Amino acid sequence: MRFEQASPESLQCARLDNGAYNDLRALVKSEIAGDRAQPVSPYTGLADYQFWRRAIERTPQEKVDPVVSGKFKITKAERIATAGSCFAQHISRTLGSSGFNYYIAESAPEGMSAEDGLSRNFGIFSARFGNIYTARQLVQLFDRAYGRFCPMDTEWMRTDGRWADPFRPTVEPDGFLSEADVERSREAHLSCVRSMFESLHVFIFTLGLTEGWRAKHDGAVFPLAPGVAAGCMDFERYEFINFGVKDIVDDLNSFIRQLRTVNPGAKVILTVSPVPLIATYEDRHVLVSTTYSKSTLRVAAEEVASHHHDVAYFPSYEVITGAFNRGAYFEADLRSIRSDGVEHVMALFLRHYTNTVTAIRKPESSSIGAWMEAEEAQKVVCDEILMDT
Incomplete structure (x- = not known):
């Protein structure tokens, strides 16, 4: 009132x-007055590459660019070393043929033909270590090179009576004549590996698999199970392992820390191979195992790269497997990668991680690319194919 x-x-x-x-x-x-204020969405004003419709649906296939920007630049003077699964070979070939300093620490003996060198794994990677499919293999390679790990498995016998190195079982297609030959070759190889780690400026590692086989007695991990290319499977001595995200993150971080001890300024680029598994030992469909493996590797690579300023992740996996290309980057076997897919990946790499946009060219025959000029060099060397023969 x-x-x-x-x-x-x-x-x-x-x-x-x-x-x-x-x-x-x-x-x-x-x-x-009826002039209702419009709320502001947190997505308003974001870049086109952050939206599927603008970055994928409305973008021509060959223009899709999931890299956006490189974490650092590589110059043509820097020594670039590569290791990893089969897909890593595409990277090394492109770098070598584009005028970059692709570093080969372990070269074929003088006088060996390009074809013979290729068949013996010379020049395929920066050293003659064959396929390194898992992060655990990479850590153990470093440890073996510097005498920090001496596995009990030193040589495996082949079915033809010759010998193989358990950690690179296919580098000698005809096998070694004796156990002593295996040891001599290994010593020379690990010496080159040390030179590679100590001299490189950029190390590109392609993660390929989570599945592997290891020795129960000392934890040594092999690229192929005993009995595939050499050796004999004994379930009392060897066991199957499927690495998880934490395992891979720990292994990659361990490798990076150790690399820093011999080469403080080295930069690292991680990629994930888009090549599906040739076979799985898990009792499930190979497609499910492939999805698990690649997803696990992708998450681990992201976690590691995000915690190091000089470690980058390059999305070759996304370019090849992305829905935007409707499977066009795979061959008829839906596993091998077509050349136009490789070209798309490497064009993005050159654009974002180098200062060159020069078209890929063939190397001079006198350069490190002599082996790449051979017709056989266009084939990818992949140890795991032996799992399905």
């Missing part, structure tokens, strides 16, 4: 003179 007796002009409140209440009055006024 008292408020009814008072005039509106006589009602005063100092708090209502605050600027915040003036904004409130304006908002109420706009509501009354």
Whole structure:
């Protein structure tokens, strides 16, 4: 009743003179006038590459670019070393044929033909270590090179009576004549591996698999199970392992820490191979195992790269397997990668991680690319193919 007796002009409140209440009055006024304010979405104003419709649906296949920007640049003077699964070979060939300093620490003996060198794994990677499918293999390679790990498995016998190195069982297609030959070759190889780690400027590692086989007695991990290319499977001595995200993250971080001890300035680029598994030892469909393996590797690579300023992730996996290309980058076997897929990947690599946009060219015959000029060099050397023969 008292408020009814008072005039509106006589009602005063100092708090209502605050600027915040003036904004409130304006908002109420706009509501009354029917001019409702539109809320601002946190996605408003983001870059085109952050939206599927703009970055994928409305973008021509060959223009899709999931890299956006490289973490650092590589110059043509820097020594670039590669290791990993089969797909890593495409990277090394492109770098070598584009005028970059692709570093080969373990070269074929003088006088050996390009074909013979290729068949013996010279020049395929920066050293003659064959396929390194898992991060655990990479860590153990480093440890073996520096005498920190001496596996009990030193040589495996082949079915033809010759010998193989358990950690690179296919580098000698005809096998070694004796156990002593295996040891001599290994010593020379590990010496080259040390030179590679100590001299490289950039190390590109392609993660390929989570599945592997290891020795129960010392934890040594092999690229192929005993009995596939050499040796004999003994389930009392060897066991199957399927690495998880934490395993891979720990292994990669361990490798990076150790690399820093011999080469503090080295930069690392991680990629994930888009090549599906040739076979799985898990009791499930190979497609399910492939999805698990690649997803696990992808997550691990992201976690490691995000915690190191000089470790980058390059999305070759996404370019080849992305829905945007409708499977066009796979051969008829839905596993091998077509040349146009490789070209798309490497064009992005050159654009974002180098200062060159020069078209890929063939190397001079006198350069490190002599082996790449051979017709056989266009084939990818992949140890795991022996699992399905």
